[in-house]
Amino acid sequence: MTETRFEPLHHDPAYLRLAGLIRARILARQLVPGSALPTETELARQFEVNRSTVREALRNLQSSGLLERRGGGKKLFVSRPTVAAVGGGLSEALSLHGARVVDVWEALRAVEPAIASAAARRRTPEQLREISQVADTFAAGELPADAAVQCVGRFFRALGAASGNPVFAIANEPLVQLVQPGLAIIIDRLPQARRRIAAAQRSIVDALGRHDPESAAEWMRRHIEDFRRGFEQAGLPLETVVGKQAGSDPALSPWRGPGGA
Amino acid sequence: MTETRFEPLHHDPAYLRLAGLIRARILARQLVPGSALPTETELARQFEVNRSTVREALRNLQSSGLLERRGGGKKLFVSRPTVAAVGGGLSEALSLHGARVVDVWEALRAVEPAIASAAARRRTPEQLREISQVADTFAAGELPADAAVQCVGRFFRALGAASGNPVFAIANEPLVQLVQPGLAIIIDRLPQARRRIAAAQRSIVDALGRHDPESAAEWMRRHIEDFRRGFEQAGLPLETVVGKQAGSDPALSPWRGPGGA
DNA sequence: CCATCATAATTGTCGGACAATCCGACAATC
């Protein structure tokens, strides 16, 4: 009675298999980041496919960040995906999944104190100096709102790097990217926001300086809680979906309207 | 005297600009997930580029998970990146960045309790049943090591879904993926591991059932701590770099040796 | 040894081509 189920047989097209092969080589460390890939023609010759097919495979790996072109050159180099690139992809995905400000905030609350704690334990003097300098730049205060937001982003990123944990550094990135638009609104609308942020950053930097994980985590916790209050006071509904929801940007190109003839 | 310096003015190649345009359309919700893309020929006509160029752009978006081909069909559909796909990319990136078991563990310790807490607050009865069922399957115990690890993965994933927070659900994924190989070793080498995991899962499920966030978080914390002990007792150095470090897999294809003729 | 320049190699883009196969419609069959 139970009909035998067949799985739909799928042959991946050549460009996908090819991309898979090269990807496997990279992940297996047989192709190390920094080394240059053979030319397209050479790859086509070795794998016995057309250059067009090779190119489609390369585009695949390129957008995964596993290949990159260095400084206007022609050669493709094997590379590890940039934190910013991976984070960007994650941000897109989260935005499309309808992540709301409150969701991002909840994640921040879980992750950032842990990052601060780890950073307090493992930061190098150099990293401390970098973080401290970013905080000072922000505290100086004369930055336009836009730059101020960037500055806060740099603060968090520097903290992520100082945590000495690549997982934190990468997880950090999309959160920072996604919280920035909201932050811009806060800084724009709430006069006291800058002061409060500066104070929090100072406390965190102090804790880092003393190698005091608990204190760093605690201040960070308060800092994140403060964000929430900021959102509320700025009248930004926490249910807003993150990401740039462009309200019609008709200047780009074709597709006059949906379903145009 | 000071010759005016011109910046090098690098046009991005057409396939990148095209990919960017379409990507922007998707992120701006002008192309909604689920709708089909025009045919390659049509796109080529509208954007006034060659079909090959269109294809390279499509490959780019495809590997970002913004486009997908549905069930053996030919048409490309706009889609939101799968949690698994995004997580996979993240896992690759982390592996290439030299993330170690201890790094993943540290991240787990930060986020999983928060996920459990959120899940305890917001899980639906259905989600509870799903999680509970997975836990039961594991507790039944007769699974081979491989399947047992998969089962633990499903437990964490279900928890991430139940958290009602897409950010958690996605952040969860790479951690689960990366911890699984280590987990396999633990389950394989430590006889008591299965019992301890089953007990922890039961406690967590109970807390979820009672809508008790604190308890859920607390049990999860212990569960994660237990992982660490497991790693140590199983003799798996916490400094091991995560990811599959294939020890030479020379069966794949060309590239006889590094620097071949 | 280093700067300069001509030349070869490589990428980006184009045009066209063709087999495989997917899709929708229609006809035939039970």
Place this chain on the structure above:
DNA sequence: GATTGTCGGATTGTCCGACAATTATGATGG
């Protein structure tokens, strides 16, 4: 009426060949 067989058009995957623009490479001269 529902399933199955058939057919033509549309679309993708892959190939080939070509060419301009730019980059890498090697020769040349200081």
